[in-house]
Amino acid sequence: MLEIKDLKTNFNTYDGVVKALDGVNLSIKDGEIFGLVGETGSGKSVTAYSVLKLLPKTAEIVAGKIILNGEDITDATEDRLRQIRGGEIGIIFQDPLSALNPVMTVNEQVGEILVLHQDAEINKLAYEKEIPVYKSEKWKSSPGVEFTIMAICISFISLFTMIGQFTFGLPFLFVIGIMFLRDYLQKEVPESALDLMVIEALSRVKLPNPKQIASSYPHELSGGMQQRVMIAMALAGKAKMLIADEPTTALDVTIQAQILQLIKDIQKEENMSVLLITHDLGVVAETCEKVAVMYKGKIVEEASVDQIFTNPQHEYTKALLNAIPKGGKERLKVPEIGEAGAI
């Protein structure tokens, strides 16, 4: 599915060059959950962002190759990248509230992805069911125009009332009446194909009451529901690969268990590949099949999950496993590595 060969990404700062990735090799097979573990600053997120070219301007990929389904996307054009992001690789970020747009409803945000990547499907659905494609016909003109007409009518009515000639205002009153009547009569207009697709996308991530959630804003939802919406967005473009960057760090444990279960279920249903980036070894143990441990921009160990927890080879992996409190009260062994920050 995805292959990364000897990837090197540098950050150019005033203090010098930071080698965030220093020769990363990864290969993720079809239908596999791959865990990428490491501490802050080890380069796990940079790996994911390098694949999708979501890096800041100071960063540059100096060497290496990224191969997606046999296609070299290292020097892909912006148009091709736009197809890949969301269309072939979906991504979930750590903090759902800051990843979602606070002034757009869930409907608009999920719809945006669908319009970009699933346009043909939407048109097909609209044709089959004989319903409007994008918007319901309720607002033929934009809300702004309706508002302006309403404001002009009201000002004329008040003007005529002030000069004592109320009867001159009656035609304007009539116009307002017609606008309200039109609204009332069009209440039962069928939903658009896009709306139906959005609701379907939301019910795929097992959100209760998707219709209500589609019309709400991100801040009205709880953390777990926001993360579900993020997953719905990542899956909406029918991506075959999902990159989950610390998807549960901001959530409570019971909600974390729900979200991980959801990712596992969807992976099984759709036979997707998942790249799960996390710092929590427990999450990896429960979810992944294969795991790579990153340290200072390099992958220090790669093995199956069973192997890495029973028989870790690299010193750093051993130190990391020892640092987790496990039951007993004996003193924790602190790995002598210092905190990351390699310039």
Place this chain on the structure above:
Amino acid sequence: MSNKAVISIKDLKKHFPVKNVWGTDIALVKALDGVDLKIESGKTFGIVGESGCGKTTLMRTLLRLVEPTSGSVVLSEELTRGQFSCNNLEDLTSDELRRFRRQIGVVFQDPMGALNPRMLIKDIVSEPLVIHGKTDNTRERVIELLKNVGLGEEHRYRYPHEFSGGQRQRIVIARALALEPKILVLDEPTSALDVSVQAQILNLLNDLQRKYDLTYIFISHDLSVIEYMCDRLAVMYLGKVVEEADTEELFSNPQHPYTKALLSATPNFEKDKEKIMILGDVPSPITYLDESEVKLATEMTDQERLEIKAIEGKGIDYIVRSSLNEVFPLKKIANEHYARVK
């Protein structure tokens, strides 16, 4: 429970009113709803629960940063030292309250947010000393405090942004210890840190506890950390303590369905373990003053109480909340093990 309780909390309640547009109360948020706890001296008391269960409100009421609606917090002789007019937190005068607050240090979750970015480390650590008028030999005291937490003299003239996350947390701990408190409240002290740094901080906290005979109130949602640190544990859910026991007892023999779900939800290294899932989110702690739905609570079975099948407005929230409150009181399971079960 042992007699050496340093703080006893009795039936503590804190209700926040929810007002409508006209300013009349329409609902109550029961942030704390009858909490009984005894915190033993020299031990670590853990409080576990999810966001919104009242952990932080409990901490703030202990410091009397918010006034409780009802209930009392009784301080032991160890804290009052006979200097206060009474041993009830509610009745302390403002001067006594200031002296009382010296005895409780607080460490917050996000060290960067807790440190003023424009102050030098020496000023940050000595600020409590200045506020409480203990300015005799501030310089020596700051050096001593920094050494206690594993930092050096040379760190005094630096700003918080020059430190890593773990070092910042050490500075926060040094500041909390500046007034020689008896109790340290640790509000998720390691959740913003990596595991290796977390291990360092937990070791440091254990060393400090032994050295100064401190009492810790440890708030966290990470059960592996809680299991490592705490002697006794209370599980909170919607402003209530649903289970309280010694750590080993609670981890080996959980009774309340929520505790069971919480323990099973924690990721661990047993891969094919069966999980108890809670469906949906924790219900809202808002109680509507309109009591028309009360009856339903008693008509539900145990399983239904835990399974919040869908969030369909206030009805189900209310049912779950009241089923936890009114139906079951705390029951003794074993020696010093209490749970709200049938």
